Amino acid sequence: MEVTLLIEATESAFKILEDARNHAAGIMDTTVELMAEESRVLRDKKCRAIFTGAQRRKTRFHNFMGTAIILFIFWSLLSGHFDLFHLVLGAVCSLAVSYLFHDLLFVNVRIGNLRTMAWRFLIYIPWLLGQILIANMHVAALVLRPKMPISPRIIRFKTKLETDISKVTLANSITLTPGTITIDIRGDEFYVHALSHMVADDLYGGEMEDRVAHIFMEGDHLYLQDALDAARIYETLGV
Amino acid sequence: MVIRELIAGFFVCTGFFFFFTATVGLLRLPDFYSRLHATGKGDTLAVLFSLIGLAVYEGFSLTSVKIVLIAVFMFLAQPTATHAISRAAFRCNVKPLTTPGGPNR
Amino acid sequence: MIRESDDVIVRTVARLLMPFITLYALYVVMHGHYSPGGGFQGGVILAAGFILLVVTQGIDRVKRRMSQEKAIIFSSLGLLIYAGIGALCLILGGDYLDYGTLGRPLSVQRAEARSLGILGVEIGVALGVMAVMCAIFFAIFTPDQKNGRREQ
Amino acid sequence: MNTFFLIMGIGMCLLVMLCLFRVIYGPTILNRAAGISAVGTKTLIILLIIGVVHRRVEMFVDISMVYALLNFIGCLVLAKYLERTGEV
Numbered sequence: 001m002e003v004t005l006l007i008e009a010t011e012s013a014f015k016i017l018e019d020a021r022n023h024a025a026g027i028m029d030t031t032v033e034l035m036a037e038e039s040r041v042l043r044d045k046k047c048r049a050i051f052t053g054a055q056r057r058k059t060r061f062h063n064f065m066g067t068a069i070i071l072f073i074f075w076s077l078l079s080g081h082f083d084l085f086h087l088v089l090g091a092v093c094s095l096a097v098s099y100l101f102h103d104l105l106f107v108n109v110r111i112g113n114l115r116t117m118a119w120r121f122l123i124y125i126p127w128l129l130g131q132i133l134i135a136n137m138h139v140a141a142l143v144l145r146p147k148m149p150i151s152p153r154i155i156r157f158k159t160k161l162e163t164d165i166s167k168v169t170l171a172n173s174i175t176l177t178p179g180t181i182t183i184d185i186r187g188d189e190f191y192v193h194a195l196s197h198m199v200a201d202d203l204y205g206g207e208m209e210d211r212v213a214h215i216f217m218e219g220d221h222l223y224l225q226d227a228l229d230a231a232r233i234y235e236t237l238g239v
Numbered sequence: 240m241v242i243r244e245l246i247a248g249f250f251v252c253t254g255f256f257f258f259f260t261a262t263v264g265l266l267r268l269p270d271f272y273s274r275l276h277a278t279g280k281g282d283t284l285a286v287l288f289s290l291i292g293l294a295v296y297e298g299f300s301l302t303s304v305k306i307v308l309i310a311v312f313m314f315l316a317q318p319t320a321t322h323a324i325s326r327a328a329f330r331c332n333v334k335p336l337t338t339p340g341g342p343n344r
Numbered sequence: 345m346i347r348e349s350d351d352v353i354v355r356t357v358a359r360l361l362m363p364f365i366t367l368y369a370l371y372v373v374m375h376g377h378y379s380p381g382g383g384f385q386g387g388v389i390l391a392a393g394f395i396l397l398v399v400t401q402g403i404d405r406v407k408r409r410m411s412q413e414k415a416i417i418f419s420s421l422g423l424l425i426y427a428g429i430g431a432l433c434l435i436l437g438g439d440y441l442d443y444g445t446l447g448r449p450l451s452v453q454r455a456e457a458r459s460l461g462i463l464g465v466e467i468g469v470a471l472g473v474m475a476v477m478c479a480i481f482f483a484i485f486t487p488d489q490k491n492g493r494r495e496q
Numbered sequence: 497m498n499t500f501f502l503i504m505g506i507g508m509c510l511l512v513m514l515c516l517f518r519v520i521y522g523p524t525i526l527n528r529a530a531g532i533s534a535v536g537t538k539t540l541i542i543l544l545i546i547g548v549v550h551r552r553v554e555m556f557v558d559i560s561m562v563y564a565l566l567n568f569i570g571c572l573v574l575a576k577y578l579e580r581t582g583e584v
Contacts, residue, residue, distance in 0.1 A: 042294055046240075067363055069365055070363075071364075071367050074364060074367055075367060075371060076323045077301070077304055077305070077308065078305065078367075078368065079374075079375060079555075080301050080378075081369060081378070086292070086374075090375055092372075093367060093370040093374065094367060096370075097363055097367050097370065098363065100366070100409070101362055101366065103335065104359045104360075104362050104363060113403045116305055129287075132280060132283060132284050133284065135284075136257050136280055136281055137274060137282045139260060139261075139277055139280055139281060140256075140257070142367045143260055143263050143264040143267060143268070144260065144263065144278060148268065148269075149256075150268070150270075150273055152270055152272055152273055152334040152335045152336055153335065154329075154335055157245075163321065164352055164355075165351075165356060166358045167352055168352060168353050168356045168357065171318075171322065171352075171353050172315070172318045172319070172353070174323075175279055175280075175318040175321060175322055176280060176283065176318055178280075178297050180391045181272065181275055181279060181321065181322070181325055182322055182327050182353070183272075183322070183325050183326055183328075183329045184330075184351075185351070185353065191329065193272045193275075193276075193325065193335060194434050195273060195276060243564055244497050244584075245454070248413075248497075248547075250502075251378075251501070251504055251518060252504075252526075253506065254541070255507055255508070257505055258508065258511055258537065258538065258541075259511065261534065262514045262534065263514075264515075265515060266504045266514060266517065266518055267501055268532075270523070271526055271527055271530075274518075274527065274530055275529050275530055276535065278530055278534045281580065282533075282537040282538075285537075285541075286537050286540065286541065287562040289544075290541075290544070293544055293548060293553075296497075296521050296548065297548075297553055298583075300557045302553050302554050302557050305557045305561070306544070306553075306560075308559060308561070309540075309557070309560060309564055310569075311563050312561070312564060313537070313540075314531075315357060315361075315563055316357070316361075316568040317537065318565065319353055319357045319572075320533050320568055320571035320572065321530075321533070321563055322351075322353050322354075323353075323354055323571060323575035323576070324526060324530055326351055326528050326535065326575065326579065327526060327529075327576070327578040327579035330579045331526075331578070331579065332538045333501045333524070333526065340372060354572060354576075358572070361503055365565060368561065368565070369561075371563070372558065379555055379558050380555050381558060385562075389562060389565070392565065392566060392569055395569065395573070396569045396572065399569075399572060399573050399576055400572070407562065426534060431561060
């Protein structure tokens, strides 16, 4: 008898637990929707603020401080003397220079997170160094052979990158990778001189373009940024 | 002490080898754009290797940090210079050589 | 007139390098007595950075930062600093450029005053050299009106 | 170790001679511009090797940094000029 009672009790307990979980899930969904709504509102507000003075002054100040810090690190690297006089001198110089050039270093940086971009760029550089090593092996093999099998041609391809910095990184990477040199960029079109058709084909593959897009959070990686924002808000709210 | 010099020597030697290939490429390649391939890539890597070799030989000090700074600057500046020259050629519509082994233009 | 370079790469790389070039030039000016450098060389590097900016950004945009008149003002300012320090030593009883006498008002020993004096003079010289270079550059590259009035 | 760097320096000078051939012979001005850029990077390394051999690297590092900078600006200005004049 007690056993059946016990079973019923556990069953009812399970049922209550089940309801609680469904209820909690319901709350979770509504909060997620609320968050998405709120992040959209936040994003619109931020975009609007950017064009109004408040945000622009803030970004200009951020640019100024960012440049000043980077320049001070550069100064301390350059000058061997770390006594107070030289450090103060360095601080004054870097502040003066960043006042003169505050709008040069970080122009139209995307709203995307600067830290992740810098971190991904640092990871990208070893891969690029590897590429240039292969490129030079290729050039060495090509040049030292008596008959040089090259069939040069200029190819044109469209890119999906928007900001200047990503186009420049892609162009420099193309110049450094085997067999190709960026000749000209007209809007979205890259004119590239390739040494052989084999190299031209893998350029069309766009493998490097995806890497650069991944670094600067562009093209198909836009949704990633929204997910990151949502996740961050999700954490802060501590749901 | 010797290992450091050995590594420095190795880096400077490979740097010299890539300088050599870049120069031979500059002289032998028939077409202007392909010459730019050799110098653009060859010099960048050769400068990187030589500078890292000198930095290693210099040991861990501020000057080796400055040598690495020059390497970073050259890593950024050399492709841009090559690009600028090839763009000037492209704008003066210098046609690339399509038939392999054509006259030395 | 030098138009803006319509090449994205050159413009962006020059834009990214400009602050570092200018800071390196100031480093060369400030570290005259330890490593090779000093007023003149620093001024020349500053002018080289300026010319890079003009070649890539076009002369009109750079005119907002450093026009012809400003260049002339800066060059005279540099000269003023240079001669001023010398005259100051004269006033304080020393020879024309004898920095030691600067020590008394700054309550610093002679050697320290001498290095400070040299530093001040180098800054003045660098400013002067850079401004004169920019003035020459502007004089060459801005077309004059026929009736001799400089076109703004 | 010094002799090794001396040999490297002399080797670099020989390479500069080879590049000079391209600068002198170069059929068009643009080849000469490429040759000059190549000569520039080689002299940078020669400068640093001299610094290492004379054990005054601290001074020569600053000089070679300025040299690399002026070489880069020179190439850019030359390329912009050649592009504008258009005669090759």
